[in-house]
Amino acid sequence: MSNAQPSKSTPQTRLLDPSVLASMSNLELVAKAVVEGFVIGLHRSPKFGFSQEFVEYRQYTEGDDPRYIDWNVYSRTDRTVIKRFLGETNSHLMLLLDTSASMGFGSGGTTKLQYGKYLGASLAYLAARQHDAVGVMLFDDEIVEYRPPASKPGSMQGVIHILDAAQPSLGTDINKPMKRFREHVKRRGLVAVISDFYCDAEELLENIRPLAMHGQDVIMFHLLDKDELDPDIKQSTLYEDMETGDAIEVEPIYMAKAYREKIRKHIRTIEEAANGIRADHVLLNTAEPLDRGLHNYLTFREKRG
Amino acid sequence: MALIGPLFLLGLLGIGLPIWLHRLETQVTERSPFATTRFLEPARKRIHVQKKLKYLLLMALRIAFFVILALLFARPVFFSAPEAVISEDTTHHVIVVDTSFSMSADGSFGTALDAARSIINSMGADDVASLYSAASGVTGIVPVTADAAVLSEALNGLAPGNGKLDLGVMVTSLNALIEQSQANFVLHVISDFQQSGQAVRFADMIPNVINGRPVSLDVVRVQTQNTPNFAVDSVLVTNRTTVEVGIRGYDSDNSERTVTLLVNDEAQQEQAVMANGTGITFAVFDDVAFAEGDNRIDIRITPNDALPGDDERHAVFDNSPPAPVLLLTADPESRGVTYISAALETAPRGYEVISQNIADLDARVLQRYPWIVIEDMGAINASLATAITEYVSGGGAVLAGAGESLLGQSVIPVLDLGINSTALRRESRSPITMIDNSHPALRESAGWGMVNMQTLPVAASGDDRLLIAQAGDRPVLIERAIGRGRFMLLTTALDNTLTDLPVKPVFVTFMAEAARYLSNENLLIREQVAESFLQLSRSGGASGQVYDPDGNSLLSLSDTTRAQDIALNKTGFYRVITPAGDVLVAVNPDRRESDLTVMDAQVLQNWQNVVAGTAGAGDAALAAGQETAVENTEEQEIWRFFLILLVIIVLAESFLGNQHLRVRTGTL
Numbered sequence: 002m003s004n005a006q007p008s009k010s011t012p013q014t015r016l017l018d019p020s021v022l023a024s025m026s027n028l029e030l031v032a033k034a035v036v037e038g039f040v041i042g043l044h045r046s047p048k049f050g051f052s053q054e055f056v057e058y059r060q061y062t063e064g065d066d067p068r069y070i071d072w073n074v075y076s077r078t079d080r081t082v083i084k085r086f087l088g089e090t091n092s093h094l095m096l097l098l099d100t101s102a103s104m105g106f107g108s109g110g111t112t113k114l115q116y117g118k119y120l121g122a123s124l125a126y127l128a129a130r131q132h133d134a135v136g137v138m139l140f141d142d143e144i145v146e147y148r149p150p151a152s153k154p155g156s157m158q159g160v161i162h163i164l165d166a167a168q169p170s171l172g173t174d175i176n177k178p179m180k181r182f183r184e185h186v187k188r189r190g191l192v193a194v195i196s197d198f199y200c201d202a203e204e205l206l207e208n209i210r211p212l213a214m215h216g217q218d219v220i221m222f223h224l225l226d227k228d229e230l231d232p233d234i235k236q237s238t239l240y241e242d243m244e245t246g247d248a249i250e251v252e253p254i255y256m257a258k259a260y261r262e263k264i265r266k267h268i269r270t271i272e273e274a275a276n277g278i279r280a281d282h283v284l285l286n287t288a289e290p291l292d293r294g295l296h297n298y299l300t301f302r303e304k305r306g
Numbered sequence: 307m308a309l310i311g312p313l314f315l316l317g318l319l320g321i322g323l324p325i326w327l328h329r330l331e332t333q334v335t336e337r338s339p340f341a342t343t344r345f346l347e348p349a350r351k352r353i354h355v356q357k358k359l360k361y362l363l364l365m366a367l368r369i370a371f372f373v374i375l376a377l378l379f380a381r382p383v384f385f386s387a388p389e390a391v392i393s394e395d396t397t398h399h400v401i402v403v404d405t406s407f408s409m410s411a412d413g414s415f416g417t418a419l420d421a422a423r424s425i426i427n428s429m430g431a432d433d434v435a436s437l438y439s440a441a442s443g444v445t446g447i448v449p450v451t452a453d454a455a456v457l458s459e460a461l462n463g464l465a466p467g468n469g470k471l472d473l474g475v476m477v478t479s480l481n482a483l484i485e486q487s488q489a490n491f492v493l494h495v496i497s498d499f500q501q502s503g504q505a506v507r508f509a510d511m512i513p514n515v516i517n518g519r520p521v522s523l524d525v526v527r528v529q530t531q532n533t534p535n536f537a538v539d540s541v542l543v544t545n546r547t548t549v550e551v552g553i554r555g556y557d558s559d560n561s562e563r564t565v566t567l568l569v570n571d572e573a574q575q576e577q578a579v580m581a582n583g584t585g586i587t588f589a590v591f592d593d594v595a596f597a598e599g600d601n602r603i604d605i606r607i608t609p610n611d612a613l614p615g616d617d618e619r620h621a622v623f624d625n626s627p628p629a630p631v632l633l634l635t636a637d638p639e640s641r642g643v644t645y646i647s648a649a650l651e652t653a654p655r656g657y658e659v660i661s662q663n664i665a666d667l668d669a670r671v672l673q674r675y676p677w678i679v680i681e682d683m684g685a686i687n688a689s690l691a692t693a694i695t696e697y698v699s700g701g702g703a704v705l706a707g708a709g710e711s712l713l714g715q716s717v718i719p720v721l722d723l724g725i726n727s728t729a730l731r732r733e734s735r736s737p738i739t740m741i742d743n744s745h746p747a748l749r750e751s752a753g754w755g756m757v758n759m760q761t762l763p764v765a766a767s768g769d770d771r772l773l774i775a776q777a778g779d780r781p782v783l784i785e786r787a788i789g790r791g792r793f794m795l796l797t798t799a800l801d802n803t804l805t806d807l808p809v810k811p812v813f814v815t816f817m818a819e820a821a822r823y824l825s826n827e828n829l830l831i832r833e834q835v836a837e838s839f840l841q842l843s844r845s846g847g848a849s850g851q852v853y854d855p856d857g858n859s860l861l862s863l864s865d866t867t868r869a870q871d872i873a874l875n876k877t878g879f880y881r882v883i884t885p886a887g888d889v890l891v892a893v894n895p896d897r898r899e900s901d902l903t904v905m906d907a908q909v910l911q912n913w914q915n916v917v918a919g920t921a922g923a924g925d926a927a928l929a930a931g932q933e934t935a936v937e938n939t940e941e942q943e944i945w946r947f948f949l950i951l952l953v954i955i956v957l958a959e960s961f962l963g964n965q966h967l968r969v970r971t972g973t974l
Contacts, residue, residue: 103341104341106339106340106341113341197341199341199342199344226341229341238338239337239338240337240338240339240340240343240346241337241338241339241340241343242340242342242343242344243339243340243342244342245343247343248337248343249343249346249347251346251347255346255347259347260345260346260347263345264345267345
């Protein structure tokens with residue numbers, strides 16, 4: 002299981018801090034700042050494909066971005082070849098962002114939805130930098146917005162624009178949107194699901210498993226607020242469910258013990274469900290910087306690449 | 307309710323403190339958004355409701371604490387206001403209904419009630435009224451009210467009684483009853499206005515200017531013409547076998563009346579007499595048989611007239627045999643014995659005097675007599691003095707004279723009173739200056755001033771009650787209580803050697819009254835007027851029981867242990883049980899009520915005019931009257947009740963607050 006770990010505040014990681022990012026109004030700028038800061042932190046590691054070192058030429062095939070055709074070779078040999086660098090995978094990344102009402106919760110300055118936007122935008126930026134096609138789908142109990150993966154110029158901006166416009170809406174029903182998503186997805190690629198996964202683990206498993214069976218690599222970013230992970234109340238509190246509106250008064254002693262056990266158990270169940278379909282599960286505390294998420298993404302991509 | 311220190315109500319702002327504190331406290335339970343409640347336990351929801359109720363109760367108690375505290379400082383008071391709101395513009399109808407005996411004459415009382423209802427129904431919207439009944443006294447029936455229904459209902463409970471109305475007494479009583487009001491008075495007097503009801507002094511019929519308010523008199527006459535009437539006026543028993551009955555006619559024609567004599571509820575004789583319509587006619591019944599002791603005599607005349615209540619009269623005749631009285635004398639043939647025997651044997655009660663020579667007396671015979679007479683204390687030797695002292699101490703009674711034989715002695719036997727014999731002739735011939743009329747033996751005291759007497763210069767002791775005295779408080783008649791008995795000493799002789807008292811009429815009266823008193827016979831007046839009071843104290847000692855003419859006992863067991871005055875509201879025979887035996891008292895309406903001659907209309911008009919004139923003179927006192935009315939409003943401070951309430955609230959708050967804190971500590 003991947004647990005949220007407290008991060009050390011270095012000059013580089015400070016740029017990835019959600020509270021700092023919240024002060025930036027432009028989501029693309031946020032993504033750029035996150036990725037650039039993250040890349041600097043990686044010391045330009047060739048392992049993750051950020052090096053500009055030439056690897057090979059390969060034959061152009063239909064579907065490749067024509068921008069990457071080496072026209073010098075074409076002029077000399079009359080062959081269309083693609084120039085490849087270390088780290089390029091030429092795969093698809095599909096971002097699935099949960100916009101349910103529960104994602105609007107945030108005890109600090111950043112809600113889970115905002116954090117998910119930052120994460121999604123950063124992943125999109127990172128993928129675009131690696132010449133991957135990026136798509137996005139916003140969902141609650143329906144598909145709110147959908148943009149298929151593309152690597153054309155401006156695709157990344159389009160994805161970021163959709164992410165930027167996301168607002169918390171209704172409750173979560175993962176069945177319907179995932180079913181429709183499976184109908185749209187054609188090509189093997191990478192699917193990043195960003196959600197708080199307040200759903201039944203079995204139900205989730207039933208919806209993710211078909212994706213894995215169709216060759217999709219699924220990474221589940223499990224976003225939770227620090228007050229959801231480690232609530233700390235001093236007196237009785239009346240909590241209102243953001244999705245159903247139900248109110249329940251809870252005692253501090255309950256939140257300190259029983260609740261924590263329950264939420265841990267739920268996380269563990271989600272993680273086990275993910276492991277069962279060879280999906281990756283990444284638990285992210287929205288109070289922590291984004292680098293863990295990006296690092297997990299790159300590690301996962303490297304493993305599957 | 308009002309507040310003496312209303313500024314302290316600013317303290318009510320203090321209730322903001324508990325409200326603010328509770329808001330702070332309850333903010334913790336305000337709704338906070340949370341991503342999901344699927345992992346939260348709603349098990350304590352019921353406890354939350356309970357706690358919330360406790361919070362509200364606690365807050366209410368704390369708010370109440372500040373409210374009560376502020377009220378305590380503000381000093382709330384209640385004013386005992388009159389039942390109806392009366393202002394200067396209010397007309398207060400004082401309705402007085404005559405309920406005297408004469409109002410039971412045909413139609414009079416019904417007319418009176420109709421007139422009262424008419425007055426009530428014509429009351430203005432802002433008017434108030436009070437209802438009184440008037441007979442021997444004035445009785446408040448309904449206090450000041452604006453509710454006509456209450457007044458009308460109260461009228462249904464009124465009925466003519468047996469009393470006599472005196473308009474002077476009525477007005478005086480009303481002055482006292484309604485003097486506190488500040489309205490404009492209209493005094494409605496509803497009566498048959500008998501001539502006999504007019505006050506002796508016309509001024510007595512003028513009400514005071516009541517509290518400075520205008521008063522007007524409304525005379526409502528229920529009879530404008532004289533009503534013919536016959537009544538049994540008197541019943542007199544002579545020679546123990548003859549009954550003489552007086553029949554009086556009022557404004558009637560001469561007519562034949564049948565007079566029936568009943569003795570102890572049995573009709574004995576009947577006579578037809580031609581009764582004088584404007585005077586008295588006597589019917590004499592001879593050879594009437596009376597039982598021994600008290601006899602009930604009822605006289606009835608038929609046919610009845612407009613006022614049937616006075617066609618019957620009750621009387622009591624005491625047919626007890628003469629009581630024996632022992633007269634101790636040194637000479638049974640003396641003039642003193644003659645005078646004393648004659649006086650006692652002619653007394654209404656009748657006594658049989660047994661004269662006994664002191665020299666031949668066996669002292670043991672004293673115990674046979676309830677009381678004895680000693681002609682001359684100078685004849686009492688030492689052994690007899692001891693016997694007499696024992697006799698009196700045991701409950702006997704003595705009336706003794708001080709004859710010339712005491713002149714040579716320095717001390718009166720039995721009483722041990724010193725005598726200054728040398729001063730007898732020089733100082734004793736002085737007039738009587740003091741008579742204690744309250745003493746039962748001296749109720750008929752007229753004539754004592756005509757008596758010439760020489761008295762022994764006796765130095766009365768502190769134990770002696772001085773009943774008659776000459777100048778310089780020189781005792782003439784003294785009484786001393788010895789043990790359970792009484793000893794009365796006349797400091798002069800009971801013959802005519804030192805005084806002419808035995809040959810004066812007052813001697814007979816005195817001897818009769820003294821005999822009644824010393825023999826412990828009842829002293830009740832045997833014929834009383836209705837609505838007067840029977841003074842049971844005259845029967846001596848405790849009251850005993852009293853039964854009214856219907857046989858109802860009037861006194862509780864505790865009342866019978868002390869002397870009482872009983873109101874005689876019914877006509878007939880009251881039976882009084884006294885230590886000396888049962889006594890009957892006959893009660894009849896006042897004879898003057900039988901005279902249905904009405905007052906002259908001009909007199910009534912003058913009465914109204916005089917009242918109106920007097921009231922006008924009182925307008926100047928209006929302002930002063932209003933101030934008085936305000937001052938008369940009684941304040942009743944109620945801070946004590948608030949203080950008790952405050953203590954209860956503090957205790958409840960402490961208990962509840964403590965409970966609440968205990969719950970909170972457990973949850974943290």
